[in-house]
Amino acid sequence: MSGNLSVGWFVLISVIKILIAVPILLGIVAYTVWLERKLVGHIQNRWGPSRVGPFGLLQPIADGLKLFFKEDLTPPYVHKALYLLAPILSLTLALTSIAVIPVGGWVTIRGARIPLQITDVNVALLIILGITSMGVYGVALAGWSSNSKYSLLGSLRASAQMVSYEVALGLSLVGVLILSGTFSLRGIVEHQLGGFWNWNIFGGGQIVAFFIYLCAAYAETNRIPFDLPEAETELVAGYHTEYSSMKFAMFFMSEYANMVTVACLASVLFLGGWSGPLFGPPVLQALLPVFWFFLRVLFFLFLYIWVRGTLPRFRYDQLMAFSWKFLLPLAIANVIITSLVVALRS
Amino acid sequence: MLHLALFSFFGAICVAGAINLLAQRHPINSALSLIVVMGSLAVEFMLLGAEFVAVIQVIIYAGAIMVLFVFTIMLLNAGEEERSAGSRIAVLLGVPALLILMGLVAWVLIRQNPASGTVAAGALPGTPPEIGRLLFRDFLLPFEITSVLILIAIMGAVVLARKEH
Numbered sequence: 001m002s003g004n005l006s007v008g009w010f011v012l013i014s015v016i017k018i019l020i021a022v023p024i025l026l027g028i029v030a031y032t033v034w035l036e037r038k039l040v041g042h043i044q045n046r047w048g049p050s051r052v053g054p055f056g057l058l059q060p061i062a063d064g065l066k067l068f069f070k071e072d073l074t075p076p077y078v079h080k081a082l083y084l085l086a087p088i089l090s091l092t093l094a095l096t097s098i099a100v101i102p103v104g105g106w107v108t109i110r111g112a113r114i115p116l117q118i119t120d121v122n123v124a125l126l127i128i129l130g131i132t133s134m135g136v137y138g139v140a141l142a143g144w145s146s147n148s149k150y151s152l153l154g155s156l157r158a159s160a161q162m163v164s165y166e167v168a169l170g171l172s173l174v175g176v177l178i179l180s181g182t183f184s185l186r187g188i189v190e191h192q193l194g195g196f197w198n199w200n201i202f203g204g205g206q207i208v209a210f211f212i213y214l215c216a217a218y219a220e221t222n223r224i225p226f227d228l229p230e231a232e233t234e235l236v237a238g239y240h241t242e243y244s245s246m247k248f249a250m251f252f253m254s255e256y257a258n259m260v261t262v263a264c265l266a267s268v269l270f271l272g273g274w275s276g277p278l279f280g281p282p283v284l285q286a287l288l289p290v291f292w293f294f295l296r297v298l299f300f301l302f303l304y305i306w307v308r309g310t311l312p313r314f315r316y317d318q319l320m321a322f323s324w325k326f327l328l329p330l331a332i333a334n335v336i337i338t339s340l341v342v343a344l345r346s
Numbered sequence: 347m348l349h350l351a352l353f354s355f356f357g358a359i360c361v362a363g364a365i366n367l368l369a370q371r372h373p374i375n376s377a378l379s380l381i382v383v384m385g386s387l388a389v390e391f392m393l394l395g396a397e398f399v400a401v402i403q404v405i406i407y408a409g410a411i412m413v414l415f416v417f418t419i420m421l422l423n424a425g426e427e428e429r430s431a432g433s434r435i436a437v438l439l440g441v442p443a444l445l446i447l448m449g450l451v452a453w454v455l456i457r458q459n460p461a462s463g464t465v466a467a468g469a470l471p472g473t474p475p476e477i478g479r480l481l482f483r484d485f486l487l488p489f490e491i492t493s494v495l496i497l498i499a500i501m502g503a504v505v506l507a508r509k510e511h
Contacts, residue, residue, distance in 0.1 A: 082374070082378075121397065122397065122473070122474075123397045123398055123401050123474065126398070126401040126402070126405065127401055129401075129405055130401050130404035130405045130408075130409060133404070133405050133408075133409025133410065133413075134404065134408060134409055136409070136413050137381070137413070137416070140413070140416055140417065140420065141416075143420070144374065144416075144420045152420065155420070156417070156420065156421065159413060159416075159417050159420075160417070163410065163413055163414075163417075166409075166410075183474055
């Protein structure tokens with residue numbers, strides 16, 4: 001971590017990093033919504049938002065203001081404390097994951113080497129899995145405390161879906177872990193540096209795991225084609241039916257923040273993280289990895305929206321069968337084959 | 347110093363959560379208190395340097411088992427529990443007896459091995475490679491037997507829950 005820094009400096013630098021990372025994350029979340037509306041618009045032969053600012057670029061700000069000034073309605077017969085806790089829990093957990101994601105290599109400022117990451121822990125990947133597994137509570141409590149049948153059905157579907165797909169998600173990462181031999185996300189990226197043939201998806205032969213990860217991650221974030229918890233044609237809006245104003249916005253933001261986390265994790269685990277060509281003066285050399293990383297994240301966010309604009313929704317039994325009967329055996333086979341190859345090579 | 351303060355703080359939260367678990371009348375509040383207990387236990391593990399165990403505690407207990415608890419409570423839509431008057435003898439005799447029993451166990455343990463009452467931060471072997479080596483080399487047979495046992499338990503549950511045709 002930062003053995004050459006005193007505790008005070010470490011805390012100060014961490015606080016500065018948090019103050020930089022969180023606004024950027026929230027900005028990305030806001031503009032992912034814009035990107036989604038714009039892209040889905042073009043896919044469906046419409047323009048998407050185009051009135052507020054050039055290319056509708058100020059639309060997220062207008063949306064935010066609108067949500068702030070909406071009436072904050074608490075329906076009667078809800079369980080007040082849990083009704084309030086659920087969106088807070090969702091958003092907090094969704095934003096926490098960013099703490100362990102490395103966005104670039106090391107920066108040397110006045111002789112101190114600082115990692116471009118809020119904190120580097122040696123069980124980072126497991127921490128992210130732990131945080132996402134806790135995310136179920138936000139959804140479950142929202143549905144239960146709302147005291148509405150649509151909310152309850154939506155949250156039951158969401159909990160069952162998230163618990164089922166977590167298994168496939170976890171197992172799809174085992175291949176990457178076998179190859180790199182560490183849980184640290186920084187260590188996993190450093191294992192893949194030096195050209196795209198070293199990336200886990202190509203050199204590591206983890207293309208099947210990558211597919212499993214993407215499917216499971218889409219299901220975890222409740223996105224099309226796995227958005228049954230929010231299927232508006234049958235459940236109004238699923239678990240957040242009874243929420244309005246900023247409480248609704250918090251669920252909305254946490255969904256997009258989770259998408260960003262999934263995109264970051266996919267880049268780190270399978271596509272070599274921040275690796276890419278470096279050139280130019282030292283300042284550029286320090287910032288280029290961050291640029292390459294953001295390019296990958298943007299690609300995954302684009303893919304999310306593309307899939308949303310293309311695929312229809314699953315039926316619920318298909319959804320469960322897909323996880324337990326297809327993704328899970330595939331993930332286990334991938335673990336066995338990868339460990340065999342690694343064992344035979346060494 | 348900071349370490350000790352954090353450790354005591356989360357220890358207190360853990361105990362408070364456990365007491366709240368018993369005191370609450372609504373099952374969902376009890377389940378949520380249990381999640382708080384699991385979470386603060388995970389922090390205690392982390393403060394002792396056992397990061398892997400800490401995260402596994404969160405993933406397995408707080409993130410998987412308790413989700414099933416909450417799921418079941420939601421599905422059955424369990425209401426508030428009736429509080430029975432309880433028996434006075436149980437309170438008068440049970441609480442002191444429990445305290446004496448716990449004191450006895452602690453006293454015997456410390457008499458047996460005076461060092462067992464203290465542990466330094468990070469002194470426990472807790473890194474993933476160490477745990478992997480322990481599980482898959484030193485204790486491979488017990489590990490495999492346990493997994494077979496759990497598999498049998500799962501199959502038993504499926505058989506018991508299946509409707510007869």
